[in-house]
Amino acid sequence: MTTVKPKSVVQEYRDVRYYSEKLVQTLEVEDFVVQAAAHVSPTKWHLAHTTWFFEKFILEVYVPDYKYFNEEFLFLFNSYYETVGEFHPQQKRGLITRPTVRETMAYREHVDQEMKELLSEKEGDATITSLVEIGLQHEQQHQELILMDIKYNFSFNPLYPSLKEKVDPLLKEAPPLSFEEYEEGVVEVGHDGGGFAFDNEGPRHKTYLHSYKLANRPVTNGEFIQFIESGGYEEAAYWLSDGWSKVKEEQWKHPEYWQEKDGQWFYFTLSGLKEIDLDAPVVHVSFYEADAYARWAGKRLPTEQEWEHAMENLLLDGHFMEDESFQPHAGYTGQSMEKAYGDVWEWTQSPYVPYPGNKPLEGALGEYNAKFMANQIVLKGGSCVTPRSHIRSTYRNFFHPHMRWQFSGFRLAEDV
Amino acid sequence: MTTVKPKSVVQEYRDVRYYSEKLVQTLEVEDFVVQAAAHVSPTKWHLAHTTWFFEKFILEVYVPDYKYFNEEFLFLFNSYYETVGEFHPQQKRGLITRPTVRETMAYREHVDQEMKELLSEKEGDATITSLVEIGLQHEQQHQELILMDIKYNFSFNPLYPSLKEKVDPLLKEAPPLSFEEYEEGVVEVGHDGGGFAFDNEGPRHKTYLHSYKLANRPVTNGEFIQFIESGGYEEAAYWLSDGWSKVKEEQWKHPEYWQEKDGQWFYFTLSGLKEIDLDAPVVHVSFYEADAYARWAGKRLPTEQEWEHAMENLLLDGHFMEDESFQPHAGYTGQSMEKAYGDVWEWTQSPYVPYPGNKPLEGALGEYNAKFMANQIVLKGGSCVTPRSHIRSTYRNFFHPHMRWQFSGFRLAEDV
Amino acid sequence: MTTVKPKSVVQEYRDVRYYSEKLVQTLEVEDFVVQAAAHVSPTKWHLAHTTWFFEKFILEVYVPDYKYFNEEFLFLFNSYYETVGEFHPQQKRGLITRPTVRETMAYREHVDQEMKELLSEKEGDATITSLVEIGLQHEQQHQELILMDIKYNFSFNPLYPSLKEKVDPLLKEAPPLSFEEYEEGVVEVGHDGGGFAFDNEGPRHKTYLHSYKLANRPVTNGEFIQFIESGGYEEAAYWLSDGWSKVKEEQWKHPEYWQEKDGQWFYFTLSGLKEIDLDAPVVHVSFYEADAYARWAGKRLPTEQEWEHAMENLLLDGHFMEDESFQPHAGYTGQSMEKAYGDVWEWTQSPYVPYPGNKPLEGALGEYNAKFMANQIVLKGGSCVTPRSHIRSTYRNFFHPHMRWQFSGFRLAEDV
């Protein structure tokens, strides 16, 4: 089901680590340093933190007399693992100019060298292999974050910097909206333990679904503009109460990164400021906006169980990070269910809670997922900045409902 | 199942309206005015707002040429119904000294007189009866809020005012903690449409429950002190991430209203400052604290479906508002499942979301429940400040997970 | 120079204490409780705090075995005297419903009775007389604050309550603006020690004045409207930098309490909402607004030394609290210098700093004035809510430059 499998763990390690550096090749040194809000991080920090993860959870444990590149980095590059010691406050990451980018790259090299030696020495060690796999999945998550955060940081610059020129697919019109129906009954969802999965994806378990319908594709920019222009952001009746407070407080009038100039809509992308593609899926909307749109359209968002049940047997292809266009596009395929994977993370209506019988990992890695199970909403399917080998039908991404800097869109559902 | 049924709607109206005024008989005029935080309201406001509800949704619609007591009250006493006009900002309710208490009582009398006439004229009108029922259920909710808010407002006064002298039951020891087991399978939950229910309680629908166990009684003050004294508030590992932020931000070290003096625990009650009763259920804890306790104890909180399935056939008796002691107590009965109803609202682990197939009411009353379905958690069973006739097994109360001024406690569950 | 002198201290005490209660006769009980912002206080608190002042600084010291009315009041009604113990936080005064108004009045009576006895026993005791004088001057300051704060608290009520019906003088046109010239040289300012003065008013000392001119009357509402309508609040060039920040942050577009309805200007007064009197002095402007107006008019504000030197020999008559109209009016007298005393406190350009050689009082009463000598600006002359016997040419009132709820206006000056 994933393309990573046939590779050796050494190859996997090399490939994922390499990709993090490939993503930032076109940045200037200055770009690595800044942090435009508490919830984003400097690129430099991401490169160091993913490295720290291997140092802290593998090298420190399995290499006798392991020599740290710099012991102070244990404090500087821990993100939030309370059980492994103090950490530098998240909102101040953008103030730390040293280590420099060059030193950070040397830190990566140091750890990569040590990892290479360890992996050759302990070839086949199941515990280490499993920890490396977590470390690489973790680094893939940060690859997505690197792109999200560069976009966010760049967006504050009136010069509209570009990370990479846009490579568009042959543009196509979005197919007409239609709905596929699914039958009522007891079904199974969740990960069954074969292959890698995070601890929040299992166990596989029974759940009861009522009959439902799911849209054949995500909502497009063109459709979302209709919502805007019919007054969607001014009418309280479409909004959840907390969402409406946010609309007024933040003066939301459109998705993040959008602007209107002389009656024309533009968005800031990782290729600079561009005219909006009406047929591409809408992206950078919060859960509140997705939910308000659905209410306006007389529909609703699907539950995560409905989504997973409908999509679990579809091919895991789509528009992912490796395509390097970093923006959802109108590349439709003509299949009955379009863009289930890739392009945009799809908001569900499901709060992020533990599955029945779920057991978090023991120790510090138990902090990875479980402690975030409050006030967040599940998203499914991956996006155009998600590594292709990172996604699964059981994957549960999650964000607070007001967040918009992730590449999030949505697909409509309805009762039968 | 409820005692309200045999009464006529006129009697019901009279009794519920009377009780709101009975609750505040011992207050001084000054006590009616203040508002110690944005989320609480002055007693005066509650008395006026519940009255406005009848005026706005019934009298204005069904009485030809209805004469308002004062047209400005439409603005002053609307709480949050966006669809029926502008409203005075919630956080400034405590600044409004006029209308006075006396004038507010005259407003109540005016509306009660008009309602009495309308009800006698339109006896048996199903629409009006149903609206009156909503209005009375609404007023009962505000009776609970009146007591919650008086307690909160009083708690800022170093003189520890008392609303009412405490009347204790014969104190008993809490029975030892034990767990009842429930079997796996498809069950039904939710309201079936017989008798009154809010729009968020239906429809009755199938859901799949995995085997689970539920504690025979809520967690007690004595048990919670063990959590505190073993360092529960200092150990991040027990806490959800958002909860841990709250603990540090608000410097939580114990439930709301508690204080320690010379090694002895006290709490502020509506009868003043009292020594803590170790055998009574713990109350005024947030969802985060309930969840942290459960993790510390190696258990978990029940889902709302588990709770409802276990309790739905139990008798609706318990310790309610009409007992007028306004504090959970150690009045155990010896039954196998203690205090399912009354004493403390019990936190579940279930975020407050719509039931499958749920349809909110049309019009402004659709704002009553549906728009709050984000970031809140369901509580079940009613408390010592809930009117007895207000509670049902399907009742879904909800609060943000950090809130503590409601009378909330919890009961443990575990997987089989 | 003052009318208080010939009275005995007992008479003075009785008269001043009586007036505080006279001012609030028309209030409802509810009105005594609220506090609409941290910088204002409930009426109830003022009545209690001025009483506490006599209890703390006189009765506690000079009455053997003095019996407190209620010992907890020492904490509740201390305003800010750090050296005499802890105090209840200022911004929470509006949450304290007990003691009630009735109990507060009983507290006043208790202290008045004790004071009466002490004063008859210690007749002629110079230390006590001097402390009583400070206590009465203090209470007079709070009489002004009571009126300022009632106005502020009432202004949040959309029903526009009135304290007292307006009694207008025969309205007159403001005389044309003209300027009086004063010569350069060494002059003396400050209090010379004869009669009562606060410790910040002395010593009398030499200072060097350059030639200057002073306007014959304060700026009027009509003139200020010209400033508004010519875009004064939109043009940064007129404003001090900190003032301009305030304008944008608070969205100031006119003085406090003003509003425009259909092209007509109104202000909220202690007699309710009224049409603005164009010939009356403008009031409720901050220092920043006064300074911006002066810059717009090509003038400047006077220094406190210029003001005092020009006014010190004028009669201390004018429009004061005892006239009970509580709003500056167009009662011009035809003298060459109008409204030097009364109507509006006049902003000077002088920051509030100690006079050369100034010595604050010893002990807690040294906190009365000296510790506020940073970031505040001196105002002169008293207002329509200042007791007549309270004002002197050397009196130095002071407020932070952004404050507007005091009855502050201004008079222009210019260099020769």
Place this chain on the structure above:
Amino acid sequence: MTTVKPKSVVQEYRDVRYYSEKLVQTLEVEDFVVQAAAHVSPTKWHLAHTTWFFEKFILEVYVPDYKYFNEEFLFLFNSYYETVGEFHPQQKRGLITRPTVRETMAYREHVDQEMKELLSEKEGDATITSLVEIGLQHEQQHQELILMDIKYNFSFNPLYPSLKEKVDPLLKEAPPLSFEEYEEGVVEVGHDGGGFAFDNEGPRHKTYLHSYKLANRPVTNGEFIQFIESGGYEEAAYWLSDGWSKVKEEQWKHPEYWQEKDGQWFYFTLSGLKEIDLDAPVVHVSFYEADAYARWAGKRLPTEQEWEHAMENLLLDGHFMEDESFQPHAGYTGQSMEKAYGDVWEWTQSPYVPYPGNKPLEGALGEYNAKFMANQIVLKGGSCVTPRSHIRSTYRNFFHPHMRWQFSGFRLAEDV
């Protein structure tokens, strides 16, 4: 009186511009970008803004068809001149990674080349010479800010970066504290118009001084530690009310950049973390701390007139930026009045207000000083990060009283 005079304006321009770049030679690229608080700026911004000043106020006006290096920089690098157009918000300067450091240096080169051509073409033009002089004085102020801001930004890094190794003078003991007396009378202060001065320094004018005494040297670290250790930061009686609020709000316990480790005091300097030199002047104290110390010591701060009158005939030598040690030191000279100029800016007790008869510059440059004349306090004498040629006895520096990141200390005074 200044060393700049004999140089041609071309030489002056070259020398000052060169020094800005010399100061930052040892920085890494990453260090140029960050901004740790709204009141500091990135080094890159300072280098660009000082360049913008010449472009905006000279090249744009005097070079026909002037070609901008980049027209967007007019918006990005305007600091606060409201009258010359919109500007990028100050608190977001640290988010702008482009232009890069390299591009910023190219911008400087472009402007320097254009300025060189203009100055050779217009040699001797008085208006241009005078504008260049303002531009260079402005750049010197930013040289000081560059060092203040690097220190502030670095201080957030737990690795304690160093800008430059410390070069200490031969350490000496501070001379014993003594006081020089000055006589009462009318004196003159302020700039008389000969040589360059800012518009806030004039006109020279008469003022009346009462007899006073001034300390022979600034207060030292050793003396300030006595204040700390005797409880100075815990005793409200020493503090101005606004200062005491700040102490509690910010939890001040010592000057900025200090820390205690195992009973030993250290401070962060531009050479990294160092043991405190007890004999050096204390630095990085706010006005509130200086004033509290003085009160604790039974003295007071001097007025700016007292300071200027005492120091105006002293030699302008001392410890300045060009010494490149960037920290006040114990280099005493044995003169009767030590360290009047250099080492630390000295807080006076004088609020920053216009001199009698003062006229700000016309046009945008009038915003340079006048609009800051509220809520700030005058400091005199320059510091170890002030360019030597920048200081004068009449120079009036000013900061808000709670600010501490400037190199500010103080000297005691007392009445006779």
